[in-house]
Amino acid sequence: MKLPKLRELLEAVNSLVHRPYTSRFPFEPHTPYPSFRGQPKYDPDRCLGCLACEEVCPTEAIAHRDLTDDGTPRRVMIHYTDTCIFCGSCEAACIADHQGIRLSADWELSFFDRAKESFETIDKELAICEICGSVIACRDHLRWIAERLGELAFSSPTLYQTRLRELGIIDPILLEAARSFGREDRMKILCARCRRQTTLTTAAWPQGQEAGQGLT
Ligand code: SF4
Ligand code: SF4
Numbered sequence: 733m734k735l736p737k738l739r740e741l742l743e744a745v746n747s748l749v750h751r752p753y754t755s756r757f758p759f760e761p762h763t764p765y766p767s768f769r770g771q772p773k774y775d776p777d778r779c780l781g782c783l784a785c786e787e788v789c790p791t792e793a794i795a796h797r798d799l800t801d802d803g804t805p806r807r808v809m810i811h812y813t814d815t816c817i818f819c820g821s822c823e824a825a826c827i828a829d830h831q832g833i834r835l836s837a838d839w840e841l842s843f844f845d846r847a848k849e850s851f852e853t854i855d856k857e858l859a860i861c862e863i864c865g866s867v868i869a870c871r872d873h874l875r876w877i878a879e880r881l882g883e884l885a886f887s888s889p890t891l892y893q894t895r896l897r898e899l900g901i902i903d904p905i906l907l908e909a910a911r912s913f914g915r916e917d918r919m920k921i922l923c924a925r926c927r928r929q930t931t932l933t934t935a936a937w938p939q940g941q942e943a944g945q946g947l948t
Contacts, residue, residue: 762839769818770838774809774854779832781807781856781870785822791815794822798858798867805858807870813841814850828876859894861923863930868923890921897921 755762764770786794786809793816797808811833818835826832843849856870868874874894878885885891896902902919910919917930 764837764839766837768837768839769820770836771813771816771818771841772811772820772822772833773836773838774811774833774852775831776854776856778828779809779826779854779856780828780873780876781809781858782827782873782876784825784827785833788821788825790819790821791817793817800858800860800865800867805860805867807856807858807867809854809856810851811853812851814846859890859921861926862920863917863922863926866923866925868921889918890927893919893921 781796783796786796793812795810795812797810799806799808820835822833823830823835826834856872859868859871859874860866861868868890871894874891875898878891878895881891885895907916907919910916917927922930
């Protein structure tokens with residue numbers, strides 16, 4: 733009969749007096765190692781809705797839907813937990829100081845209903861063109877750009893209007909002056925196409941015609 737080696741004997745004795753290395757899940761909650769790479773989570777207060785994370789995701793585990801027909805226009809950011817490989821590219825690319833989406837310690841991803849439980853979402857308010865109604869960007873993203881640009885943001889009416897409206901410092905006298913000159917479009921939040929068209933064709937508008945009206 734082959735006799736056990738000394739090391740195996742020691743291990744056997746050790747296992748009698750020490751806890752096992754493995755956790756007793758599901759009888760006890762499992763606490764992952766601090767550097768464990770679990771499922772990414774959005775932070776709705778930090779995320780800007782810029783879509784950089786969606787661009788870099790190698791498995792298309794991130795998507796978005798822009799909803800403009802019901803209530804407040806909003807962008808729904810979607811993370812599909814069943815296709816995510818926890819690579820961390822989304823966190824690395826996040827323009828919000830890597831805080832808009834972050835890998836968490838959440839490792840328990842089993843679910844019963846894939847259609848309802850395999851994804852997580854957050855909503856971000858959208859800025860809509862005040863002439864044609866097309867999507868410009870998320871409001872938080874516009875604010876972020878304006879803050880980054882500082883005084884340079886005043887070269888873009890859409891950016892400075894976004895900033896002034898949020899600060900609540902729109903001057904009614906300025907508004908009236910723009911109206912009387914037929915330049916209300918300068919006080920509106922517009923998409924690039926409408927901004928270009930209104931800028932190029934304002935002089936041709938008949939008195940009293942709405943900015944951009946009749947443009948195709
Ligand atoms: S961790 Fe990787 S796979 Fe998962 S959502 Fe982020 S980029 Fe996509
Ligand atoms: S701010 Fe970060 S998390 Fe939000 S959409 Fe942009 S890259 Fe993704």
